[in-house]
Amino acid sequence: MGFYFVQFLTGLASASALFLVASGLSIIFGVTRIVNFAHGAFYMLGAYIAFTLTERLSGAFGFWGGILIAALAVAVIGVIVEMLLLRRIYSSPELFQLLATFGLTLMVEDLVVLIWGPDDLLGRRAPGFRGAVEMFGQNVPSYDLFMIVLGPVVLGILWLLFHRTRWGILVRAATQDRDMVAALGVNQKWLFTSVFGAGVFLAALGGALQIPRDAVHHALDLRIIVEVFVVVVIGGLGSITGAFVAAVLVAELNAFGILILPKVSIVLVFLVMAVVLIVRPYGLFGKPEAVARKTPGLSVRPWAPFTRNERIACLVGVALAALLPLVAGNYALTVGAEIAIFVIFAASLHFLMSVGGLASFGHAAYFGLGAYGVAFLAKLAGLPMILCLALGPLLGLAGAAIFGFFAVQLSGVYFAMLTLAFAQIVWSIAFQWVPVTGGDNGILGIWPEQWAAGPARFYWLSLGIAVAVVSILRIIVFSPFGYALRGTRDSLLRSESIGIDAKRIQWTAFVIAGTAAGIGGSLFAYLKGSVFPDNIGIGLSVDALVMVLLGGVETVSGAVIGAIVFKALSIWLVSQTDWSKLILGGVIVLIVVAFPKGIVGMIETWRHSWRARSDAPSAKPAGLAASQPEGAE
Amino acid sequence: MSEAPRLLFVEGLNKSYGGVHAVRNVSFSVAPGEILALIGPNGAGKTTCFNMLNGQTPADSGRVVLRGQDISGKQPREVWRLGVGRTFQITATYASMTVRENVQVALISFQSKLYSMLNATQRFASDEADRLLGLVGMEGYAARPCGELAYGDLKRLELALALANDPKLLLMDEPTAGMAPRERVELMRMTAQIAREKEIGVLFTEHDMDVVFEHADRIIVLNRGSIISEGSPDQVRNDPQVKAVYLGDGLVFGQHAEAHA
Ligand SMILES: Nc1ncnc2c1ncn2[C@@H]1O[C@H](COP(=O)(O)OP(=O)(O)O)[C@@H](O)[C@H]1O
Numbered sequence A: 001m002g003f004y005f006v007q008f009l010t011g012l013a014s015a016s017a018l019f020l021v022a023s024g025l026s027i028i029f030g031v032t033r034i035v036n037f038a039h040g041a042f043y044m045l046g047a048y049i050a051f052t053l054t055e056r057l058s059g060a061f062g063f064w065g066g067i068l069i070a071a072l073a074v075a076v077i078g079v080i081v082e083m084l085l086l087r088r089i090y091s092s093p094e095l096f097q098l099l100a101t102f103g104l105t106l107m108v109e110d111l112v113v114l115i116w117g118p119d120d121l122l123g124r125r126a127p128g129f130r131g132a133v134e135m136f137g138q139n140v141p142s143y144d145l146f147m148i149v150l151g152p153v154v155l156g157i158l159w160l161l162f163h164r165t166r167w168g169i170l171v172r173a174a175t176q177d178r179d180m181v182a183a184l185g186v187n188q189k190w191l192f193t194s195v196f197g198a199g200v201f202l203a204a205l206g207g208a209l210q211i212p213r214d215a216v217h218h219a220l221d222l223r224i225i226v227e228v229f230v231v232v233v234i235g236g237l238g239s240i241t242g243a244f245v246a247a248v249l250v251a252e253l254n255a256f257g258i259l260i261l262p263k264v265s266i267v268l269v270f271l272v273m274a275v276v277l278i279v280r281p282y283g284l285f286g287k288p289e290a291v292a293r294k295t296p297g298l299s300v301r302p303w304a305p306f307t308r309n310e311r312i313a314c315l316v317g318v319a320l321a322a323l324l325p326l327v328a329g330n331y332a333l334t335v336g337a338e339i340a341i342f343v344i345f346a347a348s349l350h351f352l353m354s355v356g357g358l359a360s361f362g363h364a365a366y367f368g369l370g371a372y373g374v375a376f377l378a379k380l381a382g383l384p385m386i387l388c389l390a391l392g393p394l395l396g397l398a399g400a401a402i403f404g405f406f407a408v409q410l411s412g413v414y415f416a417m418l419t420l421a422f423a424q425i426v427w428s429i430a431f432q433w434v435p436v437t438g439g440d441n442g443i444l445g446i447w448p449e450q451w452a453a454g455p456a457r458f459y460w461l462s463l464g465i466a467v468a469v470v471s472i473l474r475i476i477v478f479s480p481f482g483y484a485l486r487g488t489r490d491s492l493l494r495s496e497s498i499g500i501d502a503k504r505i506q507w508t509a510f511v512i513a514g515t516a517a518g519i520g521g522s523l524f525a526y527l528k529g530s531v532f533p534d535n536i537g538i539g540l541s542v543d544a545l546v547m548v549l550l551g552g553v554e555t556v557s558g559a560v561i562g563a564i565v566f567k568a569l570s571i572w573l574v575s576q577t578d579w580s581k582l583i584l585g586g587v588i589v590l591i592v593v594a595f596p597k598g599i600v601g602m603i604e605t606w607r608h609s610w611r612a613r614s615d616a617p618s619a620k621p622a623g624l625a626a627s628q629p630e631g632a633e
Numbered sequence B: 001m002s003e004a005p006r007l008l009f010v011e012g013l014n015k016s017y018g019g020v021h022a023v024r025n026v027s028f029s030v031a032p033g034e035i036l037a038l039i040g041p042n043g044a045g046k047t048t049c050f051n052m053l054n055g056q057t058p059a060d061s062g063r064v065v066l067r068g069q070d071i072s073g074k075q076p077r078e079v080w081r082l083g084v085g086r087t088f089q090i091t092a093t094y095a096s097m098t099v100r101e102n103v104q105v106a107l108i109s110f111q112s113k114l115y116s117m118l119n120a121t122q123r124f125a126s127d128e129a130d131r132l133l134g135l136v137g138m139e140g141y142a143a144r145p146c147g148e149l150a151y152g153d154l155k156r157l158e159l160a161l162a163l164a165n166d167p168k169l170l171l172m173d174e175p176t177a178g179m180a181p182r183e184r185v186e187l188m189r190m191t192a193q194i195a196r197e198k199e200i201g202v203l204f205t206e207h208d209m210d211v212v213f214e215h216a217d218r219i220i221v222l223n224r225g226s227i228i229s230e231g232s233p234d235q236v237r238n239d240p241q242v243k244a245v246y247l248g249d250g251l252v253f254g255q256h257a258e259a260h261a
């Protein structure tokens, strides 16, 4: 009994830290609509800086002062980031800010290693809370008790801030209706900056306060960010109370899950999140989105199939790629095959995101399922390679059919989070069902047969399949189905009122995208000769997102270029430098600022303005025309 | 009521939002080819009525019968398949497509080709799409990006979309709002002509009383969710209750009366 009680208290203490970070993320999203991927990085920075300060400064004042100064310092960094980077990209397509903050996260991960080294750092104990208190014959660290009290106190302070100060009331108003605040003449720029600073402060404070409980290390950011996303989504975006309740729920699930259901402990929170989202699509305390989001696709010209010249250019490009084995060595060809596989993967996500408007944060699930499909067929059933390649992706199809059915009931960030949850569920099955999947050790020895063996042959195989998949996806984009799908993205209302079953269309698209990703995964299994749970991991899902956004989410096939650039750059950087994440992150941030429509989107804009130079001056800016007040007399 | 064949028959519709009784016991019917105006001040419940007719909003109680079939509780897309086209007060079109493509999507849906994946849309029913655009006077706009259209043109595009399924009943919520006066008359003239030719019943809401009195066969006046008057334009024009409502609301009649005087 006592043991369970103490476990419960430990959970509550973790919940407080989780709540701090989650409330920050929630506030930022509520007002700026930015999904701040760098929130985990700010949390980690808070922990590192607090570690240094509390080591340098002595005494109780030094400790608590150090924690506070660390959080403030990181908040200042956050404000600088907002002013220099985010301000430039608020009007970019939805989720583009995610790419920017992802780039920042990569940079911070390398920077902390540069500054503090790669080893775990053990922080100082908190003065006044070094000991333990005995309860039910068990020792409870007194610092845990401090944290347990801190959570509700911060909740109270935030409540006062949001209900009793002018700034807080503005923030709440902006969370409900951003246009209204703009109309009231509030300086939106500074409101955004201050909100971002406050959110980052909370994240960094959460990180700093963790140092007496936990070692500081350079992977803290990813660990916390996923958990915090989960908390915010379960609680309901923009709801502080929701974040608190969800933080307690998640922390207790973690604390007890490991005792009661050790087999599925990792996946428990994701299961709960999936159930919450299916039952309450806007989280426990969230409200439906009041304001319609900006329609993507407005900043580029309407899509059109390739002209004859463009088709020739593509053929030439493919022909040149096919000639690569004449000049390149084995290593380059293996890299080439890997890039081709990621082109398939990125193109499949791009189809879902740009045509369907559905940004999946867990697309690696279907890539990984394709890979495991091949592994099962090849190793367990011993089927020939050609059959494995043909049937393996069906596992991706099946997964997409099941999960997609639930996912398409939601949209926007909630869709993203539900897909993330599903991917985590698949990942943990691969990780924990050891007798079948080999768990962490994966399944080894999946080698191509003679006809596809050798770097050149395998490269040609991958290239051929990539060209086929991308072409078919492109054909679908311009088919009646593709238009219907794009219609559901542009206007659900219109689609439903002209007889289109939007959910079914989106579900079909999800299955197509999942199958295509599975094809990529099948090839990947043969390329590597093995499959691992990593092939389903969050990292891979994020890579796919980055490739899509980098290429340009508002283009037809931008992901092809995005995948080539991103994959080539990251493989090359890893081989050249120890600080590849720092450089890659920097490049991503630069591209975000310099090419707000992605690489391909930018090229298309240039080409268009080049051609249209002689045309009549263009009509009204898009969007303005459509947002006139109703019934104006 | 008369024995004239009824296209749409609405009986005892009710809808409340919290404390607001938006629509109260509304009953009326529409005959084929008839143009019926639903008027009333802002907030009278006109849009809510429309939303209940095409299944956008579930009614609290009441019945909607289309050509003898009870369609209460059906989804908008099912109602559409039964021959009801609709335009929106706040336009809903596909901003990332060209004008012609917008109409093509409606035609794709009408011809049940939504899951056709390997054909090009470019050639799909493009003649039919252009014909529909011609009906609303937009043949010259077919290749324009929809996101660039002026508001009045979006309204006309909405009409073309609503006509794509060869509807028996058209629901038009403030079809001319935001248009210049001449455009309004033109749009309603077009609508009336199409309706008469194809025997389409039209139910529309409108603030411009010139448009209403010129084109409506019959008028229903809604105030605070209830029907307060119903009849021919002349009957409604001379109804003291209607005058009172409109005088209280900002003199829509008065302005025109003065202008005509
Ligand atoms: N979704 C809704 N939620 C709450 N109240 C609503 C909603 N839709 C309409 N109302 C209310 O119902 C009443 C009728 O609105 P509406 O049908 O839009 O009027 P009209 O179209 O005649 O201007 C108004 O008081 C409006 O505030």
Ligand SMILES: [Mg+2]
Pocket: B046, B047, B048, B089, B173
């Ligand atoms: Mg209305």
